[in-house]
Amino acid sequence: MKLFVCQACRNVLYFENRACERCGHRVAFLPERETMSAIELDGEADGEGDGKGDGKAWAALADKGKGRMLCRNAEYDACNWLTDVGDSTGYCRACRHNGIVPDLSDHVQLAGWRELEVAKHRLFYSLIRWKLPLQTRQDNPEHGLIFNFLADDPNSGERIMTGHDNGLITIALTETDEIERERRRLEMGEPYRTLLGHFRHEVGHYFWDVLVHDGDKLDECRAVFGDDSVDYGQALQRHYAEGAPADWQQNYVSAYATMHPWEDFAETWAHYLHIVDTLEMASEFGMEVRPRVDRDGELSTRIRFNPYEARDVQTIVDAWLPFTFAMNSVNRAMGMRDLYPFILSPAVVAKLDFIHGLVRGSAKAKAP
Known part of the structure; x- marks a missing residue:
């Protein structure tokens, strides 16, 4: 994630800001420019409404563009x-992919949906930065990317499960309950479980379909991740009955990745997004790690590059390992869990390299 500034006063902005906390200007994200912009009401355009996505026209200070509209979900x-x-839809590039949203008349469900949207928009920031192919269900009724945000039904007792099915990603609203999410994390023995992690994992399944299956990369992918034709249902049952192999960290980024090649791909995809987006943030802050005790330089790095444009995955990994060792140490000093509680073995790095090649290949194919 980049650092952004208000064009009116040069104050630093968060990606989630609605207004500049210094000068009060309303701010919004311009996806085509991949930046936040201070915005002002466009006096030259007609429009009715309260300025929250229901008809007002805005001028963006970042590119001097006028007649811009806020997404309808700003309301x-x-x-x-x-x-x-x-x-003509009234929705931004991220919200055009929404299908079912929770009951917005319920303040608890509304608050949960807002949390989901924060994570979803961070996901789309990365997808847009890489210029990955994105189709809505209007573009592709059979396999367009669509998100359903669903709440458990207290009457029937039906519990919503997060998952992916042919472009349809279902996210359980229950995951926005921090207590319930932590309970599930402990129950499943996971070192990490976040809303953003769910989005990045599930969209990995979608891009396996788009970039691997439809992109004629199936044989190459199987050579790295294994034979995905093995029965998924049986693999699922075996995983929950037997658990992961004792030596799983030698070849997989997580225990769940051992379940089936599809899950291995999705987990590795998610970690690639974790790593690249976090390194971009570190680069924006000009971070440098240089421990006094590191005489050989193995734990040192200067993060001065754009990981979204890195030519090889090794450049990314060489910066990531010292950075996360430092951040994990800082977290432990605060009595918190490690920021990144995972091991990147040589086999996992090879899988990250495959993901890196897919992403870069897709970006090059889309470049003018």
């Missing part, structure tokens, strides 16, 4: 993006 304080120029 619910669930989105701070501008729609594309000429858009």
Whole structure:
């Protein structure tokens, strides 16, 4: 994630800001420029409404563009993006992929949905930065990317499970309950469980379909991740009955990745997104790790590159390992869990390299 500034006063902005905390300017994200912008009401355009995505026209200070509209979900304080120029849907690039949302008349479900949207928009920041192919269900009714945010039914007792099915990603609203999410993390023996992690993992399944299966990369992928034709249902039952192999860390980024090659791919994809987006943030802060006790330089790094443009995965890994060792140590000093409680073995790095090649290949194919 980049650091952003308010064009009106140069104050630093968070990606989630709705207004500049110094000068009070309303701010919004311009997806085509991949930046936050201070915005002002466009006096030259007609529009009715309260300025929250229901008709007001805005001028963006970042590119001097006028007649811009806030996403319709800004009305619910669930989105701070501008729609594309000429858009007719009323929704931004991220929210056009929404299918079912929770009951917004229920304040608890509304609050949960807002949390989900924060994670979803961070996901789309990465997907847009890489120029990955994105189709809505309107673009592709059979396999467009769509998100359903669903709550458990207290009457029937039905529990919603997070998952992916042919472009449809279901996210359980229950995951926004921190206590319940922590309970599930402990129950499943996971070192890490977040809303953003769910989004990054599930979209990995979607891009396996798009970039591997439909991209004629199946044989190459199987050579790295294994034969995905093995029965998924049986693999699932075996995983929950027997657990992961004792030596799983030698070849997999997580215990869950051992369940089936599809899950291995999705887990590795998610970690690639974790690593690249976090390193971009570290680069924006000009972070440098140089421990006094590191005489050989193995734990030192200067993060002065854009990981979204890194030519090889080794450059990313060489920066990531010292950075996370430092951040894990800082977290432990605060009595907190490690920021990144995972091991990147040579086999996992090879899998990350495959993901890196997929992403870069897709970006090159889309470049003008």
